[in-house]
Amino acid sequence: MSVIPTIARIYANVLAGKPKEYFDYDEYKPQCENSENYCVTQKLGRGKYSEVFEAIHVSSKQKVVLKILKPVTALVFEYINNMDFKQIYLELSEYETRYYLHELLKALDYCHSKGIMHRDVKPHNIIVNDIHKRLRLIDWGLAEFYHPGEEYNVRVASRYFKGPELLVDYVYYDYSLDIWSVGCMFASMIFRREPFFHGSDNVDQLIRIVKVLGTTDFYNYLTKYNIELDLKLQDAIHITTRKTWDRFVTTENGYLVNDDAFNLLESFLRYDHMARITAKEALRHKYFLPITSHVATYQYPIASTTSKEDSQIGELVEIDVNNL
Template identity: 40%
Template sequence: MPGPVSSKARVYADANTVKSKEYWDYEAHVPSWSNQDDYQLVRKLGRGKYSEVFEAININSNDRVVVKILKVRIFWGISIREIKILENLRGGTNIIRLVDTVKDPVVNLAVIVYAAVFYRMLSIDILRMALMHRIVRHLIDVSIHSDGLLHPYYALGLGKKSNAIFMQISSVKPLLMYDYSLDMWSLGCMLASMIFQKEPFFHGQDNYDQLVRIAKVLGTEELFSYLNKYHIELDTRFKDLLGQQTRKRWENFVQPENQHLVSPEALDLLDKLLRYDHQQRLTAQEAMEHPYFCEPTTIQRFGVISISNKCCSISNNLFIKNHGFHKILRKKGINTCNNNQN
């Protein structure tokens, strides 16, 4: 089989060509490092593949912050890239604020300090039901893609000055090629987790099992069509692992405990995001224009009495008004006003 077929992003393929090298060349970036003694760890919040996350306090200002500490020195480049991206995006909508960068002088590891974002949990059902549309809309930031950025790992990743982005992940060779459509797949996974209340939606034990879990939902017929289209050859170990899987209907995942979160529009949006073929997935702009974000049938269940022609207003949600949640949401920076441009 010949080598993989080149694929150019449908949108913003050359976004970084108009930027200076300083904007996208994270390998040459040298952050400004502060003193690690300024921060005292309070408690562990979580961990990821490359780092551990803690709540901390700045002992000078008494401000609460969140710090991300890399686990292994070999992931240094990942931290530098994330720092560079957050510096580029500083002040942007829905972007967590980069507070500081610290380097551990003993083991020479990067520590990234973020502004603390601890939302008061009103009720998981309230957030999932009344605010799900707003949350998902905030996950789709067209401006980030238009700036030549995408989210490869657990955070935003930096697009280089080319039509596609090549990234060596751990020891995987050859270099992998991806574009903004990767973000839309991630959005689809998050949307599926939200509406079906299954987190994570595709829960593989390793890279091999992950593809098997996906194939058990999306089927193998479309997977092999995708592989043939782009001349992609799978590891021989997948031959026995994948077998022959039939594509499942999204309705199969609707249960009594999650049916209040599901609508035809939600399933249609999900179906157009979770596609094997990255060229067939919705772009961020196309997703924002999807009927899911203005579906009167579903929103009326939550007491909305006024819906604009572009979006569904949180300000008119009687459930939120009657319980005073709009005040809390405003304090947390969530706009509850009717805005036809949201």
């Protein structure tokens, strides 16, 4: 019997009314701009497929970030006077933990509402301006549009944040994959344990998850969707009972946890992707009452909250980098 496909519980058909050019990125032609409009000031970093520079837009004097895709294409992004979230996310106060998690969920609800799965949510792909308390979810290189019933590549997300669906090769996943990754981050934030699921490879990653969430729910998940477990995984996974979240509470992290935090974490970290809370639902969770009671209801687009001190957000443009 074949695997049972599922359809996202939310935003499943947001692309149905969109023209093909909305999601057909292979045919997308970015607006072109002359490289002489920019002056590179310093190199910020590099990746496998790109190099990143800080630059100045000559006429407006605005700082921007140039991401140069190898070999010759550059994309211009908003500049944020930021710090790497990975450097601070285990040192946040209880209120800051709630606040930045709420901001991250706002970003995810927005991209999900546009039919997009990020597929690589992790601390390294989040930057914050701690002065203005602004958060940006970055690095959309693994992002993909969601179409109901479509099969997707399971070789996405970073190991410590991979959902169980990826680790058992379930190809009909959806936005809920991002929610699992948020749950892994949240567990690290409140338990001061980074990463929370620390596998040495993909097999060990699943083993680490099962050791916490137990085998009963895991095998129920496989049965529900007719997922056949790889022989290597069958041999590696042994019967284990579910751990309670309070087992991870210590004298050092106790001030960060409460029943609301446990309840939210539980709703993030569920084997069954269809049973996970959505970003929209999570934003209304009572864990965030200390935040939402002090903040006006947000409205899209999120970019409208950016101050002039950070940058003005324009259209994504492509420039010829031969003369940079």
